[in-house]
Amino acid sequence: MMTPRSLFFRKCINHLLSLFTFFSISVALGGMGWILYTVFVHGLPVLSWEFLTSPSKPYGEPGAGVGNALLGTLLMTLGATLLAVPPGLAGGVYLAEFGKHSSLASVLRFCANVLMGLPSILVGLFVYAVLVTNTGHFSGLAGTIALAVIMFPVILRTTEDMLLMVPDAMRESALALGMSRMRATLCIVARSARNGLATGILLSLARVSGETAPLLFTALFADTWPGGFFTEPTASAPVLITEYTTNSPFESMHAMGWGTALVIAAFVLLVNIVTRCFFYENRH
Amino acid sequence: MIALLLTVGIFVQLSIHAAEAWQHFGISFLWSSEWDPAIDSYGALPHIQGSLMTTALALIVAIPLSFSVALLLSETPEWLNRPLSQCVDLLAAVPSVIYGMWGLFVLVPLMQDYVQPFLLESLGLLYMPGGEWLFGEGGSGFGFMTAGVILALMILPYMSAVMRDVFRMTPHMLKESAYGLGSTRLETTLYVVLRYGIRGIIGGIFIGMGRALGETMAVLFVIGNLMESPAGLFSCGTTIAATLANNFAEATGLQQSALFALGMVLMAMSFGIQLLTRYYLARTCASRGENY
Numbered sequence: 283m284m285t286p287r288s289l290f291f292r293k294c295i296n297h298l299l300s301l302f303t304f305f306s307i308s309v310a311l312g313g314m315g316w317i318l319y320t321v322f323v324h325g326l327p328v329l330s331w332e333f334l335t336s337p338s339k340p341y342g343e344p345g346a347g348v349g350n351a352l353l354g355t356l357l358m359t360l361g362a363t364l365l366a367v368p369p370g371l372a373g374g375v376y377l378a379e380f381g382k383h384s385s386l387a388s389v390l391r392f393c394a395n396v397l398m399g400l401p402s403i404l405v406g407l408f409v410y411a412v413l414v415t416n417t418g419h420f421s422g423l424a425g426t427i428a429l430a431v432i433m434f435p436v437i438l439r440t441t442e443d444m445l446l447m448v449p450d451a452m453r454e455s456a457l458a459l460g461m462s463r464m465r466a467t468l469c470i471v472a473r474s475a476r477n478g479l480a481t482g483i484l485l486s487l488a489r490v491s492g493e494t495a496p497l498l499f500t501a502l503f504a505d506t507w508p509g510g511f512f513t514e515p516t517a518s519a520p521v522l523i524t525e526y527t528t529n530s531p532f533e534s535m536h537a538m539g540w541g542t543a544l545v546i547a548a549f550v551l552l553v554n555i556v557t558r559c560f561f562y563e564n565r566h
Numbered sequence: 567m568i569a570l571l572l573t574v575g576i577f578v579q580l581s582i583h584a585a586e587a588w589q590h591f592g593i594s595f596l597w598s599s600e601w602d603p604a605i606d607s608y609g610a611l612p613h614i615q616g617s618l619m620t621t622a623l624a625l626i627v628a629i630p631l632s633f634s635v636a637l638l639l640s641e642t643p644e645w646l647n648r649p650l651s652q653c654v655d656l657l658a659a660v661p662s663v664i665y666g667m668w669g670l671f672v673l674v675p676l677m678q679d680y681v682q683p684f685l686l687e688s689l690g691l692l693y694m695p696g697g698e699w700l701f702g703e704g705g706s707g708f709g710f711m712t713a714g715v716i717l718a719l720m721i722l723p724y725m726s727a728v729m730r731d732v733f734r735m736t737p738h739m740l741k742e743s744a745y746g747l748g749s750t751r752l753e754t755t756l757y758v759v760l761r762y763g764i765r766g767i768i769g770g771i772f773i774g775m776g777r778a779l780g781e782t783m784a785v786l787f788v789i790g791n792l793m794e795s796p797a798g799l800f801s802c803g804t805t806i807a808a809t810l811a812n813n814f815a816e817a818t819g820l821q822q823s824a825l826f827a828l829g830m831v832l833m834a835m836s837f838g839i840q841l842l843t844r845y846y847l848a849r850t851c852a853s854r855g856e857n858y
Contacts, residue, residue, distance in 0.1 A: 292750050292752075292753070293750065295750070295752055296750035296751055296752045296753075299634070299751065299752045299755075300751075302630075302634050303634040303635070303637055303638045304638070305634075306630070306631040306632075306634040306635050306638070307634075307635050307638050307650065309631060309719075310631065310635055310653075310654055310657060310719075310722055310723070310726075311650075311653055311654075311657075313657070313719045314653065314656065316668075316672070317660065317664065317665065317668045318660075320668055320671070320672055321664060321667075324671075392844070395840065395844065396837060396840050399773075399776045399836060399839070399840045399843075400576070400780070400833070400836060401779065401780020401781070401782065401807055401832060401833075401836055402780070402782065403780065403782045403807050403811060403829075403832075404576065404780070404829055404832060404833055404836075405576075407810065407814070407825075407826065407829045408575070410814070411582070411826070412575070488659060489659070491661075492660075492661020492662070492663065492664070493661070493662075494661070494662065494663045494782070494783045495662075495782035495783055495807070495811060498811050498814070498815065499814045499815045502815065520661060520663045520783075523663045523664075523667060524663060524666075524786075527666075527667055527670060527671075527787070528670070528786070528787060536671070539667065540667070543663065543664050543667055546661055546663075547660060547661065547664055550659055550660065550661060551656060551659065551660070554655075554656055554659045555656070558652060558655075
């Protein structure tokens with residue numbers, strides 16, 4: 283099948299492959315470095331206490347900041363976590379412990395995978411159809427629910443994976459000591475998988491805090507503090523970035539967008555790095 | 567249970583709200599290319615074409631890159647491997663708005679000032695036969711090529727993570743036998759690792775494809791948002807997700823329904839890709855005798 287080729291030729295091709303490999307990893311890492319560098323350089327001059335704490339204002343008014351958007355993002359992310367974690371954990375426990383091989387479990391797993399692969403803008407569309415059209419107004423709550431819908435399958439699947447990593451011997455010893463199935467799950471299995479679960483939750487939290495698409499037509503945007511969280515449009519940092527950079531010709535607003543981007547990127551990367559280091563140390 | 571309800575719920579809701587548009591335009595909605603709110607005439611063709619084109623471009627750029635990144639990650643020693651993997655994973659964690667912003671303020675001017683003039687004028691690609699057809703009217707820096715590059719960077723970590731795992735699953739015995747027969751590393755990869763894990767690699771590519779297809783923000787910033795069928799690599803256009811993000815908040819009546827119908831098209835596409843991914847990844851695992 284293989285035609286004879288000279289050793290020199292083969293070695294050349296091999297070295298070319300190595301070169302290309304290093305080229306690609308430098309594209310990947312360089313790309314990330316470049317993006318972070320740009321965000322940092324443009325965002326840092328804008329950052330100040332006032333910028334972080336005062337609410338956003340229409341162009342031209344002095345003392346504008348992004349405090350309301352940051353608070354809105356915080357509220358929505360935390361709300362989404364509260365909504366998504368209990369059912370996610372419960373579902374994961376069911377998949378890993380109780381209904382491992384049942385046909386319902388495989389259907390659920392399939393659905394969770396479909397949800398995970400679903401473009402996030404479709405989640406926004408769905409929440410709009412269910413909540414915004416029925417209640418008649420955009421609200422922070424709708425945004426929260428959209429984020430929760432995105433978070434839920436991720437938590438479900440991580441929980442399942444983490445629980446499956448717990449050795450069966452643990453379960454058997456717990457059951458042999460006379461614990462009920464539920465107690466064994468809660469006190470022994472869940473406890474030994476605790477770090478993994480925390481990592482999963484934190485990473486999905488970091489992911490949704492930067493999500494924009496599902497918020498565009500659920501939470502919308504507002505120049506006020508998130509006062510009427512359940513009834514009024516609520517500002518969020520990613521949507522603010524979008525508004526300020528695509529819909530505004532003004533340099534100062536672009537700069538504010540960069541500042542917000544820096545805050546969000548720093549938060550997301552920090553959570554990622556810290557959880558990864560933490561988890562890595564615990565695993566060994 | 568909630569997972570099941572949500573999945574079914576999303577399907578049902580999208581179909582209910584899209585029903586009006588389907589009734590109005592019928593199946594020809596899919597290949598009508600008009601989009602004019604003034605006369606309430608909508609068609610999905612430019613959006614579908616745009617989505618497919620950005621995805622295809624992103625894949626063309628990302629497949630060789632992620633393949634070799636995965637190769638490097640699976641072959642390097644542990645001490646170098648771990649930080650590198652972590653860095654590549656971090657690339658996936660950066661929010662997509664930030665990619666979009668970077669694209670808008672860094673990549674677009676770069677394409678406009680250097681890359682496009684260089685390719686079109688200096689290399690004279692525009693004047694070669696078919697150049698007009700290939701590149702379209704460009705020069706603004708916005709357009710499909712820019713979107714493709716950004717998407718490629720975004721989907722690279724997902725694809726290389728899957729491929730890396732597949733490469734690692736290749737039994738050492740097989741690789742060592744190949745080396746023992748005098749193969750170079752490239753030949754081992756091509757004839758052993760690639761043969762062994764081809765389904766997993768295809769699965770990884772599908773994962774990247776699903777991501778690229780549904781990505782909204784990064785594309786929205788750089789695509790140019792022109793409701794026309796793609797005219798060339800450097801011309802502006804739109805994708806399904808970008809159209810939704812741009813027009814949905816203001817749309818009412820039939821237009822909104824048409825947007826829901828677009829959402830359904832996107833959903834069908836991503837669902838199809840999901841099925842294929844599952845199929846290929848499950849086949850890979852099944853051929854190893856692992857249960858999945």
